[in-house]
Amino acid sequence: MGTVAPRIRFVLFAAASVVIASVPFLTDDRYLLKILTFVGLNAIVVAGLALLLGFAGQISMGHAAFFGLGAYTSAYLTTAHEVPWLLAVAAGTLLAATGGLLLALPSLRLKGHYLAMATLGFNEIMSVLFVEMRGITGGNDGLSGIPFPSIGSFVIDSPAAIYILVWAVAALAFVGAANLVRTRPGRAMRALHGSELGALASGVNTVGLKVQVFAVSAALAGLAGALYAHSVGFISPSQFSLEFSILLVAMVVVGGTGSLTGPFIAAVALTLLQYVHALIPGLSKDAAALIQDWEVDISGLIMILTVIFVPGGLAAFLKRRRSGAGEEGEIA
Amino acid sequence: MSLLAIRDLTRRFGGLVAVDGVSFDVHEGTIKAVIGPNGAGKSTLFNLMTGFDRPDAGAVSFDGRDIVGMRPHKVVAAGISRTFQNTQLFEELTALENVLVGMHTRLRTGLVGGALRMPWTVAEERRALERASYLLRLVGAEQYAQTHAADIPHGMRRLLEIARALAAEPRLLLLDEPAAGLNNFETQSLSKTLYKIRDEGVTLVVVEHDMGLVMEVSEEIVVIDQGRKIAEGPPLLIQKDAAVIEAYLGEEGAYV
Numbered sequence: 194m195g196t197v198a199p200r201i202r203f204v205l206f207a208a209a210s211v212v213i214a215s216v217p218f219l220t221d222d223r224y225l226l227k228i229l230t231f232v233g234l235n236a237i238v239v240a241g242l243a244l245l246l247g248f249a250g251q252i253s254m255g256h257a258a259f260f261g262l263g264a265y266t267s268a269y270l271t272t273a274h275e276v277p278w279l280l281a282v283a284a285g286t287l288l289a290a291t292g293g294l295l296l297a298l299p300s301l302r303l304k305g306h307y308l309a310m311a312t313l314g315f316n317e318i319m320s321v322l323f324v325e326m327r328g329i330t331g332g333n334d335g336l337s338g339i340p341f342p343s344i345g346s347f348v349i350d351s352p353a354a355i356y357i358l359v360w361a362v363a364a365l366a367f368v369g370a371a372n373l374v375r376t377r378p379g380r381a382m383r384a385l386h387g388s389e390l391g392a393l394a395s396g397v398n399t400v401g402l403k404v405q406v407f408a409v410s411a412a413l414a415g416l417a418g419a420l421y422a423h424s425v426g427f428i429s430p431s432q433f434s435l436e437f438s439i440l441l442v443a444m445v446v447v448g449g450t451g452s453l454t455g456p457f458i459a460a461v462a463l464t465l466l467q468y469v470h471a472l473i474p475g476l477s478k479d480a481a482a483l484i485q486d487w488e489v490d491i492s493g494l495i496m497i498l499t500v501i502f503v504p505g506g507l508a509a510f511l512k513r514r515r516s517g518a519g520e521e522g523e524i525a
Numbered sequence: 526m527s528l529l530a531i532r533d534l535t536r537r538f539g540g541l542v543a544v545d546g547v548s549f550d551v552h553e554g555t556i557k558a559v560i561g562p563n564g565a566g567k568s569t570l571f572n573l574m575t576g577f578d579r580p581d582a583g584a585v586s587f588d589g590r591d592i593v594g595m596r597p598h599k600v601v602a603a604g605i606s607r608t609f610q611n612t613q614l615f616e617e618l619t620a621l622e623n624v625l626v627g628m629h630t631r632l633r634t635g636l637v638g639g640a641l642r643m644p645w646t647v648a649e650e651r652r653a654l655e656r657a658s659y660l661l662r663l664v665g666a667e668q669y670a671q672t673h674a675a676d677i678p679h680g681m682r683r684l685l686e687i688a689r690a691l692a693a694e695p696r697l698l699l700l701d702e703p704a705a706g707l708n709n710f711e712t713q714s715l716s717k718t719l720y721k722i723r724d725e726g727v728t729l730v731v732v733e734h735d736m737g738l739v740m741e742v743s744e745e746i747v748v749i750d751q752g753r754k755i756a757e758g759p760p761l762l763i764q765k766d767a768a769v770i771e772a773y774l775g776e777e778g779a780y781v
Contacts, residue, residue, distance in 0.1 A: 372642040373639045378636050380625055381626060381629055386615075388615055391615055391689075394597060
């Protein structure tokens with residue numbers, strides 16, 4: 194914890210904030226704003242998943258399901274019961290957190306592959322429920338006509354406004370996560386990852402902490418899901434599949450463990466990759482289709498190459514560069 | 526009254542009786558050594574005293590309170606800290622952060638307070654940093670404050686683990702082979718550190734193979750062999766005890 198590094202971190206954060214905040218003033222391309230809103234939504238989920246996987250060392254292959262739980266809860270409450278938006282989003286977040294808690298209690302006694310399998314199973318079960326609970330979820334047809342975010346009579350209905358809302362939440366999520374990892378609970382998470390015996394001997398209730406982090410992480414996924422539902426207006430089960438869970442894990446793995454900056458950059462890059470066909474002007478139709486077909490494979494390949502050649506992910510690059518400048522012990 | 530009272534403690538692993546009806550007391554403000562050949566049951570004894578393992582029979586009472594069955598983190602909160610024979614540091618964390626984790630039970634900040642960085646969180650962090658720096662100085666590891674544990678030399682790692690254990694403000698500190706792998710110079714400075722810790726009012730129990738250190742620092746010694754207590758007393762008596770020489774030191778008794 195040097196004196197220079199926090200300043201660098203602050204400057205980086207401020208610079209990123211300015212760039213992100215200026216986008217709506219630079220473009221009014223609805224599609225582009227929508228894509229960048231998705232980037233922000235994924236970033237919110239990744240903030241939570243980085244805490245769980247990158248800092249506490251617990252894997253979840255079920256975060257798409259928490260995302261979906263938040264989305265369906267908020268969508269259902271606003272469409273079927275006309276619950277105010279803010280309350281509905283809070284309910285979606287809370288239900289996802291509760292789901293996380295209930296999943297974590299039995300499964301966090303499992304380790305490594307077994308925890309991965311348990312959370313993967315959870316995602317599959319939820320996927321089936323999203324289809325089968327037709328009364329609430331609309332089955333395979335999904336739910337449509339989900340209202341825009343609104344507080345009282347103030348409606349957030351332009352792509353630019355929704356973009357700002359989502360990125361404001363993302364900024365809060367990252368600031369909160371960055372604060373957390375530098376104080377008592379966050380240090381305990383990192384300790385747990387390093388040596389469970391050591392953490393226990395330091396008085397950390399390891400089981401309780403894992404459950405807490407899992408719930409927080411699920412809550413952020415649920416929050417992002419709820420925001421997603423209201424920004425696109427339509428949701429269906431295929432959006433919350435295992436494939437999305439794996440993409441989220443890939444973002445944290447490529448971004449690197451013990452880091453928030455790395456996973457953030459990876460979330461931006463891997464989300465944009467999905468829309469690269471639409472983002473590059475003048476790209477031929479065939480090339481666009483080719484990229485679209487191979488997008489999942491490219492993400493997978495990036496993850497495999499990361500694990501093999503840079504196990505520390507993007508964060509390892511960031512740290513190496515910083516410690517070269519004489520600043521050790523930094524969280525990138 | 527003794528700070529720690531162990532009564533008829535027994536732990537079996539299958540057919541093996543690792544700890545067999547051991548009883549002894551640890552008095553407040555003293556340094557007690559537990560010695561015995563490899564596999565005598567010393568580490569098992571430590572695990573039973575810290576909630577990492579449960580005895581099949583017997584009692585461990587700390588300050589009049591039964592601690593058998595308590596989870597390890599509760600034992601720490603109750604006032605017993607420990608180190609491990611194989612150091613269990615957090616390699617990716619700096620030495621300072623390792624000690625800060627050791628203060629877990631003495632700090633209050635929760636998930637919400639930590640994420641929002643409330644004014645009291647900031648104030649608590651500042652106090653914690655001061656105390657952690659003090660503990661690093663106490664064990665002589667202050668120059669490694671900002672170094673990752675993984676990059677700290679072996680001898681220092683043992684001292685760092687002691688600093689981390691002290692961070693929980695224990696009344697009783699259990700050290701599992703603190704001198705293992707240390708050179709003579711490091712062992713000398715370790716014994717000074719142990720005295721400093723005792724002078725701060727912390728009672729110590731040390732499992733150790735280094736007889737020089739044991740004879741120098743401990744006021745009382747318990748000798749364990751094949752899970753049983755075979756002798757207990759001050760160093761001078763233990764050195765002359767026929768059963769100890771027979772069982773523990775064998776033919777090479779001369780090296781005491």
